[in-house]
Amino acid sequence: MIPVLILAPMLLILQGILTAGTTATNEVDSLSRSFEHPVKVINKSGHTIYGLIESASDTQIVLKNDVDAGEVTYTLFKDDIAEISLPGRDIEVRAYELINDDRQGEAVPLLTLLYHNRSAFLGLLSNKDVLIFTHLVNAYLQSNEYTKCLAIAQRLDPLVKDPQVKKFIKDALILCHFHLGNYAETELLALSWVDHAQPFYSSALGWWLLAMIEFSKDQYESALWTSMKPIVFSGQIPMEFLSESYAVAIAACIELNYEKEAATLLEEMHNRGLNWPDHELLEPYAPR
Amino acid sequence: MRISSEMIAASIGRWAGLMAFAVCLSNLLLTAESTGLEDKTLHSLLSISSQALARGDYAYASEIYDALERDFGEDAEYSGDNFQRVILPIRGYTQLMSGRPEDAIDTLNGFLKKFPHPDRTWGFTFFTLGRAHENANKLQGAMAIYRQFEQMYSGKTEVAFAILRRAEILFRLENQVESIQLLNTFYTSDAAYTLRIQARLRALQHCLTIEDIEAAKLILFNTEWSISAMPELAVLSFSALYMGDLLLAANDHKSALRCYRLTLPKTILVVAQEKRLREIREIYQERAPLIAQSSDHIWADYYRQLISRIESQLEHLKKAEDYTPGFYLRYGQALLLADRPREAWVVFESVASEEDFNKETRATALYRSIVAAGALEYWDNALKLAHHFTDTYPHSLLVPQAFYLIAEAYRNLNDYKQAIKILTALIKKYPKHSLYSRWQFNRGFCHLLDERFPNAREDFNHYLNEHPSGALTINARFWHAQCQFFEKKYPLALKEFDDLVTAVNRHPLNPEISYRRASTLYAMRNYAQALTEIDKFLNKYVRHQRYDEAQVLKGDILMGKGDLLASKKVFTELTPDSGNLFLYAVFQVGKIYRALEDYNGMVEHFENYLDRNDLFNKQRISEALYWIGWAYTQQNNIEKSFHIFSDELEDYGNIPETNEVMLILKALDDLYQQYRERGYVNQLKDHPFITAINFETWLLTESESAFDTGKLTYFSRINLYLADRLEKQNRREEAHNLLMEIINNVPLECLDAEGLGKTGLLMEQQGDLSAAERFEMLLENFPTHPQRALAYYGFARLALESNEFSRALSFIDKLTDELPGHPLNTESTLIRGETLIKMGRADEAITCYEDLLRLKNTRGRYHARALQGLALSQLALGDQSKAVAYYQRIYTLYRAYPELVTDAYMQSAKIFEAMGDLHTAFNTLDEMLNRAELNALEVLPHAQFEHDRLAALLPSDKNLREGNEILP
Numbered sequence A: 001m002i003p004v005l006i007l008a009p010m011l012l013i014l015q016g017i018l019t020a021g022t023t024a025t026n027e028v029d030s031l032s033r034s035f036e037h038p039v040k041v042i043n044k045s046g047h048t049i050y051g052l053i054e055s056a057s058d059t060q061i062v063l064k065n066d067v068d069a070g071e072v073t074y075t076l077f078k079d080d081i082a083e084i085s086l087p088g089r090d091i092e093v094r095a096y097e098l099i100n101d102d103r104q105g106e107a108v109p110l111l112t113l114l115y116h117n118r119s120a121f122l123g124l125l126s127n128k129d130v131l132i133f134t135h136l137v138n139a140y141l142q143s144n145e146y147t148k149c150l151a152i153a154q155r156l157d158p159l160v161k162d163p164q165v166k167k168f169i170k171d172a173l174i175l176c177h178f179h180l181g182n183y184a185e186t187e188l189l190a191l192s193w194v195d196h197a198q199p200f201y202s203s204a205l206g207w208w209l210l211a212m213i214e215f216s217k218d219q220y221e222s223a224l225w226t227s228m229k230p231i232v233f234s235g236q237i238p239m240e241f242l243s244e245s246y247a248v249a250i251a252a253c254i255e256l257n258y259e260k261e262a263a264t265l266l267e268e269m270h271n272r273g274l275n276w277p278d279h280e281l282l283e284p285y286a287p288r
Numbered sequence B: 001m002r003i004s005s006e007m008i009a010a011s012i013g014r015w016a017g018l019m020a021f022a023v024c025l026s027n028l029l030l031t032a033e034s035t036g037l038e039d040k041t042l043h044s045l046l047s048i049s050s051q052a053l054a055r056g057d058y059a060y061a062s063e064i065y066d067a068l069e070r071d072f073g074e075d076a077e078y079s080g081d082n083f084q085r086v087i088l089p090i091r092g093y094t095q096l097m098s099g100r101p102e103d104a105i106d107t108l109n110g111f112l113k114k115f116p117h118p119d120r121t122w123g124f125t126f127f128t129l130g131r132a133h134e135n136a137n138k139l140q141g142a143m144a145i146y147r148q149f150e151q152m153y154s155g156k157t158e159v160a161f162a163i164l165r166r167a168e169i170l171f172r173l174e175n176q177v178e179s180i181q182l183l184n185t186f187y188t189s190d191a192a193y194t195l196r197i198q199a200r201l202r203a204l205q206h207c208l209t210i211e212d213i214e215a216a217k218l219i220l221f222n223t224e225w226s227i228s229a230m231p232e233l234a235v236l237s238f239s240a241l242y243m244g245d246l247l248l249a250a251n252d253h254k255s256a257l258r259c260y261r262l263t264l265p266k267t268i269l270v271v272a273q274e275k276r277l278r279e280i281r282e283i284y285q286e287r288a289p290l291i292a293q294s295s296d297h298i299w300a301d302y303y304r305q306l307i308s309r310i311e312s313q314l315e316h317l318k319k320a321e322d323y324t325p326g327f328y329l330r331y332g333q334a335l336l337l338a339d340r341p342r343e344a345w346v347v348f349e350s351v352a353s354e355e356d357f358n359k360e361t362r363a364t365a366l367y368r369s370i371v372a373a374g375a376l377e378y379w380d381n382a383l384k385l386a387h388h389f390t391d392t393y394p395h396s397l398l399v400p401q402a403f404y405l406i407a408e409a410y411r412n413l414n415d416y417k418q419a420i421k422i423l424t425a426l427i428k429k430y431p432k433h434s435l436y437s438r439w440q441f442n443r444g445f446c447h448l449l450d451e452r453f454p455n456a457r458e459d460f461n462h463y464l465n466e467h468p469s470g471a472l473t474i475n476a477r478f479w480h481a482q483c484q485f486f487e488k489k490y491p492l493a494l495k496e497f498d499d500l501v502t503a504v505n506r507h508p509l510n511p512e513i514s515y516r517r518a519s520t521l522y523a524m525r526n527y528a529q530a531l532t533e534i535d536k537f538l539n540k541y542v543r544h545q546r547y548d549e550a551q552v553l554k555g556d557i558l559m560g561k562g563d564l565l566a567s568k569k570v571f572t573e574l575t576p577d578s579g580n581l582f583l584y585a586v587f588q589v590g591k592i593y594r595a596l597e598d599y600n601g602m603v604e605h606f607e608n609y610l611d612r613n614d615l616f617n618k619q620r621i622s623e624a625l626y627w628i629g630w631a632y633t634q635q636n637n638i639e640k641s642f643h644i645f646s647d648e649l650e651d652y653g654n655i656p657e658t659n660e661v662m663l664i665l666k667a668l669d670d671l672y673q674q675y676r677e678r679g680y681v682n683q684l685k686d687h688p689f690i691t692a693i694n695f696e697t698w699l700l701t702e703s704e705s706a707f708d709t710g711k712l713t714y715f716s717r718i719n720l721y722l723a724d725r726l727e728k729q730n731r732r733e734e735a736h737n738l739l740m741e742i743i744n745n746v747p748l749e750c751l752d753a754e755g756l757g758k759t760g761l762l763m764e765q766q767g768d769l770s771a772a773e774r775f776e777m778l779l780e781n782f783p784t785h786p787q788r789a790l791a792y793y794g795f796a797r798l799a800l801e802s803n804e805f806s807r808a809l810s811f812i813d814k815l816t817d818e819l820p821g822h823p824l825n826t827e828s829t830l831i832r833g834e835t836l837i838k839m840g841r842a843d844e845a846i847t848c849y850e851d852l853l854r855l856k857n858t859r860g861r862y863h864a865r866a867l868q869g870l871a872l873s874q875l876a877l878g879d880q881s882k883a884v885a886y887y888q889r890i891y892t893l894y895r896a897y898p899e900l901v902t903d904a905y906m907q908s909a910k911i912f913e914a915m916g917d918l919h920t921a922f923n924t925l926d927e928m929l930n931r932a933e934l935n936a937l938e939v940l941p942h943a944q945f946e947h948d949r950l951a952a953l954l955p956s957d958k959n960l961r962e963g964n965e966i967l968p
Helices: A026-035 A087-098 A106-123 A128-131 A136-140 A146-156 A163-179 A182-197 A206-215 A219-233 A242-254 A261-270 B005-014 B018-028 B043-053 B058-073 B081-097 B099-112 B122-135 B139-152 B159-172 B175-189 B191-208 B213-221 B233-249 B254-259 B266-293 B298-319 B324-337 B341-352 B360-377 B381-391 B399-412 B416-429 B436-449 B453-467 B472-487 B490-503 B509-524 B527-540 B548-561 B562-571 B578-596 B599-611 B619-634 B638-652 B661-678 B695-708 B712-728 B732-745 B753-765 B771-781 B786-803 B804-819 B824-838 B842-853 B861-877 B880-893 B898-914 B916-927 B941-954 B956-961
Strands: A039-043 A048-056 A060-067 A070-077 A081-085
Touching: A026 A060, A039 A060, A039 A070, A048 A070, A048 A106, A087 A106, A106 A136, A106 A146, A128 B916, A136 A146, A136 A163, A146 A163, A163 A182, A163 A206, A182 A206, A182 B381, A219 A242, A219 B341, A242 A261, B043 B058, B043 B298, B058 B081, B081 B122, B099 B122, B122 B139, B122 B159, B122 B298, B139 B159, B159 B175, B159 B191, B159 B804, B175 B191, B175 B753, B191 B213, B191 B233, B213 B233, B213 B254, B213 B360, B213 B381, B233 B254, B233 B266, B233 B298, B233 B324, B266 B298, B324 B341, B324 B360, B341 B360, B360 B381, B360 B399, B381 B399, B399 B436, B416 B436, B436 B453, B436 B472, B453 B472, B472 B490, B472 B509, B509 B527, B527 B548, B548 B562, B548 B578, B562 B578, B578 B599, B578 B619, B599 B619, B619 B638, B619 B661, B638 B661, B661 B695, B661 B712, B695 B712, B712 B732, B712 B753, B732 B753, B753 B771, B753 B786, B771 B786, B786 B804, B786 B824, B804 B824, B824 B842, B824 B861, B842 B861, B861 B880, B861 B898, B880 B898, B898 B916, B898 B941
Parallel strands: none
Antiparallel strands: A039 A048, A039 A081, A048 A060, A060 A070
């Protein structure tokens, strides 16, 4: 199990997203038909254009329209588009309904369907339209499907503008790289994360990951120092990945035969109500 | 349109909250805004009052209600019950809020008298009356009202407010304990978390006000402080900070840390408090309609007051100076004092590099990070940080302390000279500093560690003279006595320890003094008294850290006394828990068996040691095996000895850290002789060791086989042993070749201490400066090995060659001090003399050579070289006659050393010539050239040349040449 990221307030927490059953297949099938409807684009001159998507990318969309005389193709560039209205609004509405109704698991197939239909031209979408896919990132993260999660998060990263959502996407990216064993990439991202972090920050993610990488390379002394940073500055404000940081610090102390330090940290971890994290590398050091 | 009392009553029925009332009125009477109160109609005044209430202007609202009473008091509508039921509670409230509690009491009492049967507005009115009593300082009255309120509204959530007010009154009445009790009981009730946590926070504040720290600790550490739910974060943060400071000052570092963890730095606190304020406002906005419908606005009043209080706290917080830097420093200090230096270091490092903090704070943090690094014994880092500190803040008041920490770092890195240098500078520059006496003491201690005992004593004496009542007086006297001991001035040391025993009572050093006293008596071979003293120690200080050491000392004392069995008994009482002392005891028992010639016992003893399975790291195994083999040899059990030695060579011969290989080779050498002499025929007869023509052949075969199989350590050892053997047989070239084989074929990491030292010395003789690498490795890998003498000697020679005379002397000192029995001591004395001459200290060199001449065991070549040194010393002092006399003694008495003899002749001739005595110069060389035993020496051609040159300068007559006088 991986630690659950606390989403930005604007995102709904998708607890138990994959265990709550799935949307009925016939509902998905029926909703997916809405994609057969044409796209409506209003360009900056105020003209409205309808058409089915012939091809699309982050910078342009090609619409095809059958007219009596034959077929008309429109190529619209991002800079010329004032508003775009995509088919599948009812899917979006239904997905939000399910999420708000705490039936996140059932929302996943709908979100996936929506993503597959829009992923090619996410760059053309409004911020609000992009935001819905952060729920999908969170769902994959919680279900340990890191490759899928990484693919979507990488796609969303340059498009997301809101700082809190951006932070969520960045955190998801770094966690995916770590769990997929891309340590070089993780280290790079974690270093940048740490550079931008402040003491008393609300998350220890960057420090924890750096410490874990050091620990996995048997660099126990470095791992201990790195993990100490968030521990020392953690206080009243809840801090994500704090128990993980404690655990890696304790494991490093054990490896370095710093028994007293390990015992002090373990006692403090207990006093602060922090549980030993579920992580393969740290498991052998868990208190018995 | 005229407003009717029914309309007001109806609206109040819907909007019972004050704000709602105000809004309602203003909605109905939109056009009535006015500033003057004269000539206003009832409804216009009501409209104005509602607007005043809406903006929280209670004084103005109150003024309006007074005007209403004055102008419309007789009006039937105004004085009607419906109107009065609404207007009186609001009037009372505005009077209270505008600082007129006495008037409020009158108004509200009037209401209660007029409407004695509780209705929807009654509760609020009654509660407001309580508050009015409070503000009018009628505390007992207020208490009674709140109690009555609690009874009347039992089970309602609003009761909580009455309890909280009652707790406040109790505190004001100085009944703090009951107040705190009431708040704590309330905390455990079912009331809303927000109220419970407010009560808890108030209880904490009360505890701190009355300085009941223990009670405050209980509250602080046994409360679920939820940052996301509790309203007044700043109050908690400051209470925790204040308490942390109190606990830090009271040395309760662990508790202080827990407090500091509940403290937020200013920027974070402001953000968090603003967020909470926003949330509370939102809650209030959301609940306002519900509150209105509930017909009771005590909640609304609570929220308004809470919001107002938090706003005020935030304003103060923002305006106040940032407490964060000081908080961090104290937090770091608490970590440091709670024995968590690593975390302290992280905090201090962070503060030191925070550019927003002032210079003083950053300097203090950097200074403390040095302390933290020192506490972690990361001395290299401590040193770097300390230098960084003195470079960055050269004018800081902490500079002397920082330099002191630098000295401490050097001391811990065993660089005593640097430490002494810094301490000396501090002593000189800051004679009035509070740490001055400590510097003096510590410099003495550094001198002691650097084995410069006279200097150390001098410092301790200075300390004692200048600070006779100083905190370290006993320590200074103790270490002074220890210096005497290390200088082998045992009677002086004993006297000082005796004086200390008499002078000191109940000092932490008492056991140490007793132990050292016994140790001194042992060194003086006063075994009887030493035994009494050590027994005293063992009986008195059973838990002392030196207990095991004392037991070992007792064993040694008994051994010295000749009571071997008693000694054995003491040594065998030591267990593996004593670590190296246990190991020492094991081998001491071995020695006792050896002295008792109990070889069976010896074998059994060491076999038992080797069989032990309770040792974490069994050491000196090869040594134990050697002694087993040796014991068998003493019993003429050659076969067993041979097998043990042979197996040991196989198992340990190639491990650089084992020490016994040379001893085993020597033992095998002897065994071979015995075997040959006694002609045993047994199962060994076909072994290559026996079938070899001689032992040398076997060694050569072993060397070749070791080389072929890559056992390079073993290869080097065989070669070293063989070279030594050949050297003794004057087969120097062969010996040299064997050593060269080692140099050319064996990597440094495969060499043992002897290998590194001997090959290093050979390289040094050949002028190869890379010999230093071998000496360095020898000292690093084998810091306690006796053969480190080779490194000291080698370093001394290298230093002498590069004219680093002080360095050369320091290595010779080390050799002499640390390894007084090492054979290289004589060589090093000669080098010392040579160095002293080069340093212009020929008089000291003379003493050095004369000391050597007094030693009988250095007769022969060493004496001849000492004479050579004396001659050079005299030359350096300008006394050529004396120099010639020493040279003459060489070529007269030490004919066995031709190279020294020829040198003596040549130097004498040179001196005579310089003195203008060409005849004697010529004759000296002539004599030398006529000595047959010198004919083969390389120097002869040069001597012949000089001889011929002098001959040419002399008159042709033979007599003249020979210096005979020619009579006129």
